[in-house]
Amino acid sequence: MLVDTNVVISALLFPSSTPGAVVAEVLTGHRMVVTRWIIDELYEVVGRKRPDLVAALETFLSHCDYELAEPGPAGHHDTTIADKDDQPILDAALTANADVIVTGDKHFLSLDLSRPRILTPRAYLDAYGG
DSSP states (O other), X not given: OEEOHHHHHHHHHOTTSHHHHHHHHHHHHXXXXXXXXXXXXXXXXXXXXXXXXXXXXXHXXXXXXXXXXXXXXXXXXXXOOSSGGGHHXXXXXXXXXXXEEEOOOHXXXXXXXXXXXXXXXXXXXXXXOO
């Protein structure tokens, strides 16, 4: 399960929210997949918008079990996404053979893929429990 930046940030800000429940479920029932791009973006966004949560982010990342997926060589996958900044995340999910991407990003949600499934946090909880 690849969990996108927006879901992790929402989970940090609002642990009792739907994204918080998603991250908790993924960490207890699945192997979370993230990319270096996602980790860097987490630090950039949290550092800019909520510097008081940088320590919580560091604690979260140091205590959760996740797979760090790499996108592979450029052009390795045929699937493209409208937002070029999202391409490394999609490529990493494809390379890691992730079964689901959990995101609120409209560019991901507009993709018509059989694998990985692209689900909003609510759709993920409806499909996988919670």
